[in-house]
Amino acid sequence: MKDDNEYDTTKIKINQSLKLLDQYPLIETPSSAWFENFVQVEKKRLKKKLYFDILLFLLLALFLLIGLLFTMVEIPLLFVSLQVVVTIILIIYTGINMKKQVRDI
Amino acid sequence: MNEKEWIKKAKQGNSHAFASLFQENYPFLVKYFMKTTMNPLLAEELAQETMTKCMEKIHLYNGKAKFSSWLIQIGANLYMDQIRKQKREENYRNKEHLRLLKWQLNCNNEQWNDTLSALGLLVDDIRMAIILKHYYGYSYEEIGNMMRIAPGTVKSRIHYGLKIVRKELGINEG
Numbered sequence: 001m002k003d004d005n006e007y008d009t010t011k012i013k014i015n016q017s018l019k020l021l022d023q024y025p026l027i028e029t030p031s032s033a034w035f036e037n038f039v040q041v042e043k044k045r046l047k048k049k050l051y052f053d054i055l056l057f058l059l060l061a062l063f064l065l066i067g068l069l070f071t072m073v074e075i076p077l078l079f080v081s082l083q084v085v086v087t088i089i090l091i092i093y094t095g096i097n098m099k100k101q102v103r104d105i
Numbered sequence: 106m107n108e109k110e111w112i113k114k115a116k117q118g119n120s121h122a123f124a125s126l127f128q129e130n131y132p133f134l135v136k137y138f139m140k141t142t143m144n145p146l147l148a149e150e151l152a153q154e155t156m157t158k159c160m161e162k163i164h165l166y167n168g169k170a171k172f173s174s175w176l177i178q179i180g181a182n183l184y185m186d187q188i189r190k191q192k193r194e195e196n197y198r199n200k201e202h203l204r205l206l207k208w209q210l211n212c213n214n215e216q217w218n219d220t221l222s223a224l225g226l227l228v229d230d231i232r233m234a235i236i237l238k239h240y241y242g243y244s245y246e247e248i249g250n251m252m253r254i255a256p257g258t259v260k261s262r263i264h265y266g267l268k269i270v271r272k273e274l275g276i277n278e279g
Contacts, residue, residue: 007267007271009276010267010270010271010274010276011239011267013220013274014220014224014235014239014240014270015239015240016220017218017220017221017224018140018221018224018236018240020210020216020217020218020221021136021139021140021143021206021221022136022139022140027132027135027136027139027145027148029128029131029132030128030131032124032125032128035123035124035125035127035128035131036120036121036124038124038127038153038156039120039123039124039127039160040120042156042157042160043120043160045157046157046160046161
Protein backbone atom coordinates (compact mmCIF):
# COMPACT_ATOMS: atom_id res chain seq x y z
CA MET A 1 0.00 0.00 0.00
CA LYS A 2 1.37 3.39 -0.94
CA ASP A 3 1.97 5.92 1.78
CA ASP A 4 -0.94 8.27 2.46
CA ASN A 5 1.31 11.30 1.81
CA GLU A 6 1.28 10.54 -1.90
CA TYR A 7 -2.37 11.50 -1.90
CA ASP A 8 -1.99 14.90 -0.24
CA THR A 9 -3.02 16.87 -3.32
CA THR A 10 -6.11 14.75 -3.73
CA LYS A 11 -7.02 15.19 -0.05
CA ILE A 12 -6.67 18.98 -0.35
CA LYS A 13 -8.88 18.98 -3.45
CA ILE A 14 -11.46 16.85 -1.67
CA ASN A 15 -11.53 19.13 1.38
CA GLN A 16 -11.83 22.26 -0.74
CA SER A 17 -14.72 20.75 -2.66
CA LEU A 18 -16.49 19.55 0.46
CA LYS A 19 -16.34 23.08 1.85
CA LEU A 20 -18.59 24.03 -1.06
CA LEU A 21 -21.25 21.72 0.32
CA ASP A 22 -20.98 23.48 3.68
CA GLN A 23 -22.18 26.59 1.87
CA TYR A 24 -25.17 24.73 0.47
CA PRO A 25 -27.82 27.46 0.37
CA LEU A 26 -30.94 25.46 1.12
CA ILE A 27 -30.03 24.33 4.62
CA GLU A 28 -32.17 26.26 7.05
CA THR A 29 -32.26 25.70 10.77
CA PRO A 30 -35.92 25.50 11.83
CA SER A 31 -37.25 27.76 14.58
CA SER A 32 -37.00 26.89 18.27
CA ALA A 33 -40.78 26.20 18.26
CA TRP A 34 -40.20 23.53 15.61
CA PHE A 35 -37.56 21.84 17.78
CA GLU A 36 -39.78 22.03 20.88
CA ASN A 37 -42.60 20.41 18.90
CA PHE A 38 -40.26 17.79 17.45
CA VAL A 39 -39.10 16.78 20.94
CA GLN A 40 -42.67 16.56 22.27
CA VAL A 41 -43.84 14.40 19.34
CA GLU A 42 -40.81 12.11 19.57
CA LYS A 43 -41.18 11.79 23.34
CA LYS A 44 -44.78 10.61 22.90
CA ARG A 45 -43.75 8.20 20.15
CA LEU A 46 -40.88 6.76 22.21
CA LYS A 47 -43.18 6.31 25.21
CA LYS A 48 -45.69 4.40 23.04
CA LYS A 49 -42.88 2.27 21.64
CA LEU A 50 -41.63 1.48 25.13
CA TYR A 51 -45.09 0.36 26.31
CA PHE A 52 -45.52 -1.76 23.20
CA ASP A 53 -42.09 -3.39 23.66
CA ILE A 54 -42.80 -4.15 27.33
CA LEU A 55 -46.18 -5.65 26.42
CA LEU A 56 -44.62 -7.75 23.68
CA PHE A 57 -41.87 -8.93 26.02
CA LEU A 58 -44.35 -9.90 28.75
CA LEU A 59 -46.61 -11.75 26.30
CA LEU A 60 -43.67 -13.63 24.83
CA ALA A 61 -42.34 -14.51 28.27
CA LEU A 62 -45.79 -15.71 29.33
CA PHE A 63 -46.17 -17.79 26.18
CA LEU A 64 -42.74 -19.42 26.66
CA LEU A 65 -43.36 -20.07 30.33
CA ILE A 66 -46.75 -21.69 29.67
CA GLY A 67 -45.21 -23.77 26.88
CA LEU A 68 -42.33 -24.91 29.10
CA LEU A 69 -44.59 -25.75 32.03
CA PHE A 70 -46.94 -27.63 29.74
CA THR A 71 -44.17 -29.76 28.19
CA MET A 72 -42.56 -30.34 31.60
CA VAL A 73 -45.80 -31.73 33.04
CA GLU A 74 -47.35 -33.39 30.01
CA ILE A 75 -44.42 -34.38 27.73
CA PRO A 76 -41.23 -34.59 29.88
CA LEU A 77 -39.23 -36.19 27.05
CA LEU A 78 -39.89 -33.18 24.78
CA PHE A 79 -38.97 -30.86 27.65
CA VAL A 80 -35.57 -32.54 28.15
CA SER A 81 -34.92 -32.65 24.37
CA LEU A 82 -35.69 -28.91 24.10
CA GLN A 83 -33.24 -28.13 26.91
CA VAL A 84 -30.50 -30.10 25.13
CA VAL A 85 -31.18 -28.53 21.72
CA VAL A 86 -31.26 -24.97 23.10
CA THR A 87 -27.98 -25.55 24.99
CA ILE A 88 -26.26 -26.87 21.84
CA ILE A 89 -27.55 -23.93 19.75
CA LEU A 90 -26.30 -21.45 22.35
CA ILE A 91 -22.83 -23.03 22.39
CA ILE A 92 -22.61 -23.00 18.56
CA TYR A 93 -23.87 -19.39 18.36
CA THR A 94 -21.34 -18.20 20.93
CA GLY A 95 -18.55 -20.02 19.10
CA ILE A 96 -19.46 -18.44 15.74
CA ASN A 97 -19.66 -14.97 17.31
CA MET A 98 -16.23 -15.32 18.86
CA LYS A 99 -14.70 -16.37 15.54
CA LYS A 100 -16.33 -13.61 13.48
CA GLN A 101 -13.93 -10.66 13.71
CA VAL A 102 -13.17 -9.09 10.39
CA ARG A 103 -15.66 -8.15 7.77
CA ASP A 104 -14.56 -7.82 4.15
CA ILE A 105 -15.05 -4.77 1.96
CA MET B 106 -26.75 28.15 29.86
CA ASN B 107 -23.86 26.14 28.38
CA GLU B 108 -23.95 22.82 26.54
CA LYS B 109 -22.97 20.72 29.57
CA GLU B 110 -25.87 22.09 31.58
CA TRP B 111 -28.30 21.45 28.72
CA ILE B 112 -27.02 17.87 28.49
CA LYS B 113 -27.47 17.39 32.23
CA LYS B 114 -31.05 18.66 31.98
CA ALA B 115 -31.74 16.58 28.88
CA LYS B 116 -30.64 13.48 30.76
CA GLN B 117 -33.29 14.33 33.33
CA GLY B 118 -35.86 14.37 30.53
CA ASN B 119 -36.17 18.12 30.06
CA SER B 120 -37.75 18.76 26.64
CA HIS B 121 -36.55 22.34 26.38
CA ALA B 122 -32.96 21.18 26.95
CA PHE B 123 -33.27 18.66 24.12
CA ALA B 124 -34.75 21.30 21.83
CA SER B 125 -31.91 23.72 22.61
CA LEU B 126 -29.23 21.08 22.04
CA PHE B 127 -30.77 20.06 18.75
CA GLN B 128 -31.20 23.60 17.52
CA GLU B 129 -27.55 24.29 18.31
CA ASN B 130 -26.23 21.18 16.55
CA TYR B 131 -28.70 20.86 13.67
CA PRO B 132 -26.71 22.82 11.03
CA PHE B 133 -23.53 20.88 11.85
CA LEU B 134 -25.40 17.59 11.62
CA VAL B 135 -27.13 18.37 8.32
CA LYS B 136 -23.88 19.60 6.81
CA TYR B 137 -22.16 16.40 7.88
CA PHE B 138 -24.88 14.29 6.24
CA MET B 139 -24.88 16.53 3.19
CA LYS B 140 -21.24 15.65 2.62
CA THR B 141 -21.51 11.95 3.34
CA THR B 142 -24.76 11.31 1.46
CA MET B 143 -24.55 14.12 -1.13
CA ASN B 144 -28.31 14.08 -0.93
CA PRO B 145 -30.05 17.13 0.60
CA LEU B 146 -33.33 15.35 1.38
CA LEU B 147 -31.65 12.33 2.94
CA ALA B 148 -29.35 14.64 4.91
CA GLU B 149 -32.29 16.30 6.66
CA GLU B 150 -34.07 12.98 7.16
CA LEU B 151 -30.99 11.43 8.76
CA ALA B 152 -30.42 14.49 10.94
CA GLN B 153 -33.92 14.10 12.35
CA GLU B 154 -33.47 10.36 12.87
CA THR B 155 -30.22 11.10 14.69
CA MET B 156 -31.99 13.52 17.01
CA THR B 157 -34.61 10.88 17.82
CA LYS B 158 -31.91 8.28 18.51
CA CYS B 159 -30.11 10.81 20.67
CA MET B 160 -33.24 11.17 22.82
CA GLU B 161 -33.28 7.41 23.29
CA LYS B 162 -29.57 7.10 24.07
CA ILE B 163 -28.77 10.33 25.93
CA HIS B 164 -28.18 8.38 29.17
CA LEU B 165 -25.23 6.68 27.42
CA TYR B 166 -23.43 9.95 26.63
CA ASN B 167 -20.50 10.15 29.03
CA GLY B 168 -19.11 13.55 28.07
CA LYS B 169 -15.71 12.21 26.97
CA ALA B 170 -16.20 13.25 23.35
CA LYS B 171 -17.76 16.49 22.17
CA PHE B 172 -21.55 16.30 21.97
CA SER B 173 -21.42 17.01 18.22
CA SER B 174 -18.96 14.12 17.75
CA TRP B 175 -21.28 11.85 19.66
CA LEU B 176 -24.14 12.91 17.37
CA ILE B 177 -21.97 12.16 14.34
CA GLN B 178 -21.27 8.72 15.76
CA ILE B 179 -25.00 8.01 16.16
CA GLY B 180 -25.64 9.41 12.69
CA ALA B 181 -22.87 7.31 11.15
CA ASN B 182 -24.38 4.17 12.66
CA LEU B 183 -27.82 5.08 11.33
CA TYR B 184 -26.46 5.77 7.87
CA MET B 185 -24.52 2.50 7.85
CA ASP B 186 -27.71 0.63 8.72
CA GLN B 187 -29.49 2.37 5.88
CA ILE B 188 -26.67 1.59 3.43
CA ARG B 189 -26.83 -2.09 4.37
CA LYS B 190 -30.58 -2.15 3.83
CA GLN B 191 -30.32 -0.41 0.48
CA LYS B 192 -27.42 -2.45 -0.88
CA ARG B 193 -29.81 -4.66 -2.75
CA GLU B 194 -31.40 -1.69 -4.54
CA GLU B 195 -30.13 -0.02 -7.68
CA ASN B 196 -27.71 2.90 -7.38
CA TYR B 197 -29.85 4.94 -9.76
CA ARG B 198 -31.59 6.96 -7.06
CA ASN B 199 -28.26 8.16 -5.65
CA LYS B 200 -27.28 9.53 -9.02
CA GLU B 201 -30.62 11.32 -9.26
CA HIS B 202 -29.89 13.06 -5.97
CA LEU B 203 -26.44 13.96 -7.19
CA ARG B 204 -27.94 15.64 -10.22
CA LEU B 205 -30.36 17.52 -7.94
CA LEU B 206 -27.53 18.71 -5.68
CA LYS B 207 -25.47 19.79 -8.67
CA TRP B 208 -28.40 21.70 -10.13
CA GLN B 209 -29.21 23.41 -6.83
CA LEU B 210 -25.60 24.47 -6.28
CA ASN B 211 -25.35 25.80 -9.81
CA CYS B 212 -28.60 27.71 -9.39
CA ASN B 213 -27.03 29.49 -6.43
CA ASN B 214 -23.86 30.40 -8.30
CA GLU B 215 -21.81 27.84 -6.40
CA GLN B 216 -19.44 25.93 -8.64
CA TRP B 217 -19.84 22.20 -8.91
CA ASN B 218 -16.50 20.61 -9.69
CA ASP B 219 -14.92 17.35 -10.84
CA THR B 220 -13.84 16.39 -7.33
CA LEU B 221 -17.43 16.49 -6.12
CA SER B 222 -18.47 14.40 -9.12
CA ALA B 223 -15.72 11.91 -8.32
CA LEU B 224 -16.78 11.76 -4.67
CA GLY B 225 -20.36 11.26 -5.78
CA LEU B 226 -19.32 8.22 -7.78
CA LEU B 227 -17.93 6.49 -4.70
CA VAL B 228 -19.86 3.85 -2.83
CA ASP B 229 -21.53 5.52 0.19
CA ASP B 230 -19.50 3.82 2.92
CA ILE B 231 -16.19 4.54 1.18
CA ARG B 232 -17.09 8.22 0.75
CA MET B 233 -18.13 8.34 4.40
CA ALA B 234 -14.79 6.91 5.54
CA ILE B 235 -12.83 9.43 3.45
CA ILE B 236 -14.85 12.37 4.77
CA LEU B 237 -14.62 11.27 8.41
CA LYS B 238 -10.86 10.84 8.08
CA HIS B 239 -9.75 13.71 5.91
CA TYR B 240 -12.43 16.34 6.48
CA TYR B 241 -13.34 15.76 10.13
CA GLY B 242 -9.97 14.33 11.20
CA TYR B 243 -11.15 11.21 13.05
CA SER B 244 -8.70 8.37 13.60
CA TYR B 245 -9.03 4.97 11.89
CA GLU B 246 -10.10 3.47 15.23
CA GLU B 247 -12.81 6.09 15.77
CA ILE B 248 -14.14 5.64 12.23
CA GLY B 249 -14.04 1.88 12.71
CA ASN B 250 -16.21 2.25 15.80
CA MET B 251 -18.65 4.51 13.99
CA MET B 252 -18.93 2.22 10.97
CA ARG B 253 -18.67 -1.00 12.98
CA ILE B 254 -15.71 -2.29 10.95
CA ALA B 255 -12.06 -3.00 11.74
CA PRO B 256 -9.62 -0.03 11.60
CA GLY B 257 -7.62 -1.92 8.95
CA THR B 258 -10.71 -2.14 6.78
CA VAL B 259 -11.28 1.60 7.20
CA LYS B 260 -7.73 2.26 6.05
CA SER B 261 -8.03 0.08 2.98
CA ARG B 262 -11.42 1.58 2.09
CA ILE B 263 -10.00 5.10 2.30
CA HIS B 264 -6.99 4.14 0.22
CA TYR B 265 -9.21 2.48 -2.37
CA GLY B 266 -11.56 5.49 -2.42
CA LEU B 267 -8.73 7.98 -2.87
CA LYS B 268 -7.39 5.86 -5.71
CA ILE B 269 -10.76 6.02 -7.48
CA VAL B 270 -11.02 9.79 -6.95
CA ARG B 271 -7.49 10.24 -8.38
CA LYS B 272 -8.38 8.10 -11.35
CA GLU B 273 -11.56 10.09 -11.98
CA LEU B 274 -9.60 13.33 -11.75
CA GLY B 275 -7.02 12.01 -14.17
CA ILE B 276 -4.17 12.18 -11.66
CA ASN B 277 -1.49 9.69 -12.61
CA GLU B 278 -0.35 7.17 -10.06
CA GLY B 279 3.21 8.04 -9.18
